[in-house]
Amino acid sequence: KLYQNPSELVKTTYDYIVVGAGAGGAVVAARLSEDPRISVLLVEAGISNEAVPPVAIPLMGLSLTPNTMLDWNYTTTPQPGLNNRAIAYPRGRVLGGSTSVNYMVYMRGSSDDFDRYASVTGDSGWKWDNMQQYARKNEKLVAPGDQHDTTGEFNPSLHGTSGAISVSLGGNPTPVDSRVIATTQELASEFPFNSDMVGGDVLGIGWAFASIGNGTRSSSAVGYLAPAAGRPNLDIVINAQATKLEVTGKVGNVPSFRRVLVTEKAGAAVRALTAKNEIVLSAGTFGTPALLQLSGIGDRTELREAGVATVVHNPSVGKNMSDHALLPNVWNVNNSDTYDSVLRNPDEFNTSLAQWTKDKTGPLGSHITNNLGWLRLPKTASIFKTTPDPSAGPKSSHYEMIFVNMRVNPNTPAPSTGNFMSVVLALISPTSRGSIKITSSNPFAKPLINPNLVATDFDIFTLVEAVKAAKRFVAAKAWNGYIKDAVGGLETTNTDKEIEAYVRENTNTIWHAVGTAMMSAKGASYGVVDPDLKVKGVDGLRVVDGSVLPFVPNAHTEGPIYLIAERGADLIKKDFRPRA
Numbered sequence: 001k002l003y004q005n006p007s008e009l010v011k012t013t014y015d016y017i018v019v020g021a022g023a024g025g026a027v028v029a030a031r032l033s034e035d036p037r038i039s040v041l042l043v044e045a046g047i048s049n050e051a052v053p054p055v056a057i058p059l060m061g062l063s064l065t066p067n068t069m070l071d072w073n074y075t076t077t078p079q080p081g082l083n084n085r086a087i088a089y090p091r092g093r094v095l096g097g098s099t100s101v102n103y104m105v106y107m108r109g110s111s112d113d114f115d116r117y118a119s120v121t122g123d124s125g126w127k128w129d130n131m132q133q134y135a136r137k138n139e140k141l142v143a144p145g146d147q148h149d150t151t152g153e154f155n156p157s158l159h160g161t162s163g164a165i166s167v168s169l170g171g172n173p174t175p176v177d178s179r180v181i182a183t184t185q186e187l188a189s190e191f192p193f194n195s196d197m198v199g200g201d202v203l204g205i206g207w208a209f210a211s212i213g214n215g216t217r218s219s220s221a222v223g224y225l226a227p228a229a230g231r232p233n234l235d236i237v238i239n240a241q242a243t244k245l246e247v248t249g250k251v252g253n254v255p256s257f258r259r260v261l262v263t264e265k266a267g268a269a270v271r272a273l274t275a276k277n278e279i280v281l282s283a284g285t286f287g288t289p290a291l292l293q294l295s296g297i298g299d300r301t302e303l304r305e306a307g308v309a310t311v312v313h314n315p316s317v318g319k320n321m322s323d324h325a326l327l328p329n330v331w332n333v334n335n336s337d338t339y340d341s342v343l344r345n346p347d348e349f350n351t352s353l354a355q356w357t358k359d360k361t362g363p364l365g366s367h368i369t370n371n372l373g374w375l376r377l378p379k380t381a382s383i384f385k386t387t388p389d390p391s392a393g394p395k396s397s398h399y400e401m402i403f404v405n406m407r408v409n410p411n412t413p414a415p416s417t418g419n420f421m422s423v424v425l426a427l428i429s430p431t432s433r434g435s436i437k438i439t440s441s442n443p444f445a446k447p448l449i450n451p452n453l454v455a456t457d458f459d460i461f462t463l464v465e466a467v468k469a470a471k472r473f474v475a476a477k478a479w480n481g482y483i484k485d486a487v488g489g490l491e492t493t494n495t496d497k498e499i500e501a502y503v504r505e506n507t508n509t510i511w512h513a514v515g516t517a518m519m520s521a522k523g524a525s526y527g528v529v530d531p532d533l534k535v536k537g538v539d540g541l542r543v544v545d546g547s548v549l550p551f552v553p554n555a556h557t558e559g560p561i562y563l564i565a566e567r568g569a570d571l572i573k574k575d576f577r578p579r580a
């Protein structure tokens with residue numbers, strides 16, 4: 001049953017309480033409640049995804065954040081690597097979490113990523129080969145919106161066809177796509193074609209998948225919660241913010257945390273809810289460490305400064321944040337068939353909306369990108385003299401190229417005229433690490449979020465090289481007559497020094513922060529959760545969301561987090577014993 005706020009809840013005790021209904025929490029709540037013996041309450045601070053129709057419309061994803069009612073509306077601390085700019089950091093505050101507001105690029109990561117998670121945690125269950133069963137539980141490959149012939153665009157044997165999330169190739173061909181693919185033939189040694197990036201080797205350029213089915217967003221709310229919502233053993237409460245976990249006893253000499261305080265908003269009544277088995281934290285890379293810290297689990301000095309009494313001293317809580325920095329590069333193009341005009345011209349928008357409403361096709365039903373590329377610095381790059389290669393392995397990249405049939409730039413408003421193409425770069429194997437910490441015991445006060453983007457020599461080096469690679473890419477003959485000129489500052493970058501200044505002035509984030517409650521081996525001297533996702537040093541708490549990933553993967557993060565959550569749900573189910 002769906003409750004509109006915590007005061008409506010009839011029951012206050014469940015076997016499991018899951019906090020946060022995003023990529024992690026929706027999976028856990030849906031999978032646990034498959035077992036009719038298990039009662040589950042899913043607690044979500046935000047509203048229903050169905051309350052805001054544009055959530056379902058793929059290209060309107062661009063308008064859902066930042067600074068909207070669907071967003072936690074975070075701003076980072078000033079970023080030294082970005083000329084001290086403080087940037088917006090959106091996070092979904094809605095059923096589906098960030099999967100209801102994100103841009104829907106769908107990937108799994110590289111085999112190296114998961115093999116590294118296994119080796120860092122000492123748990124072979126996180127290995128790529130073992131995780132493929134969960135990829136299949138997650139993915140339901142469906143035809144693209146325009147039903148085009150997809151032969152040669154992917155390898156069907158690698159995909160799931162009966163999972164929870166609808167996944168498809170781009171449903172609206174753009175003038176950019178064929179030129180990108182032609183460039184992979186023309187400049188094959190530097191930019192080879194990858195026939196399918198979900199197979200574990202991400203390297204090369206190929207066709208992109210999106211969590212879109214029938215021209216509609218397939219979020220964790222749509223794919224996992226909607227089919228489970230009628231189960232008598234699953235309750236979901238929205239407009240319900242968890243503000244604190246409370247100690248309910250001791251097991252051996254460690255404290256149990258089986259009570260969570262929940263409220264609709266500051267000043268509203270507080271409900272105390274009890275989990276007989278476990279509380280599962282799925283509040284995301286910012287929400288989960290913040291809730292741990294508010295509850296006295298964190299670095300004791302930071303907690304003291306925030307006015308919170310320490311229950312468990314763990315200096316790793318909120319640390320080790322790794323994120324993909326994003327740098328949009330934009331060119332004017334000789335073609336009026338770009339998405340720029342759909343989004344700024346009311347007549348075109350209304351025509352497209354009518355088309356989408358009729359049959360879910362057209363620009364609004366399409367994905368922001370039809371092609372992606374995952375690339376490495378050359379082995380001979382000078383940076384490797386001073387920095388060991390931070391990538392997860394040889395099938396993993398240092399930077400990504402995202403090809404977009406419009407101007408993308410989160411830093412400045414779109415101009416009122418012009419047609420554009422963007423090669424958006426993302427820094428995939430950063431060596432910078434950031435952090436999050438609360439500054440007050442007030443759960444409604446914003447935490448300090450410091451992704452610490454582009455803070456190292458490796459990160460700036462890689463982005464500068466990536467800009468040069470993007471320029472080489474669009475200099476291919478395939479773009480003759482299409483690309484006019486670079487804009488947004490790119491046009492005046494010739495030397496490495498000029499490119500560096502441009503990078504620092506224009507880089508943002510692609511919103512993939514992970515790692516702030518990282519997994520590590522049992523008994524390790526660092527880390528927040530064990531490989532079974534149980535919080536170290538306490539009883540009754542697990543974390544299942546992006547915060548457990550020790551390194552940001554070779555993927556847009558929803559896919560890998562879905563996989564982690566599918567296995568996490570399996571681990572929890574295996575441990576289930578009815579409790580009085």
Ligand SMILES: Cc1cc2nc3c(=O)[nH]c(=O)nc-3n(C[C@H](O)[C@H](O)[C@H](O)COP(=O)(O)OP(=O)(O)OC[C@H]3O[C@@H](n4cnc5c(N)ncnc54)[C@H](O)[C@@H]3O)c2cc1C
Pocket residue numbers: 019020021022023024025043044045046065090091092093094095096097098099101102103104105106107240241242243282283284285287288291510511512513544545546547555556557558559561
């Ligand atoms: C604008 C944007 C674009 C993105 N684009 C892509 C993309 O194209 N492809 C991709 O793969 N990934 C993308 N991502 C990233 C991806 O969506 C996230 O990595 C992923 O959803 C994170 O999953 P999660 O479960 O860790 O957290 P979330 O999905 O963020 O879920 C956390 C949930 O917990 C809730 N919550 C937090 N605190 C509390 C509390 N105290 N009490 C109750 N509830 C709470 C939140 O409201 C939210 O619903 C994007 C993200 C953003 C913001």
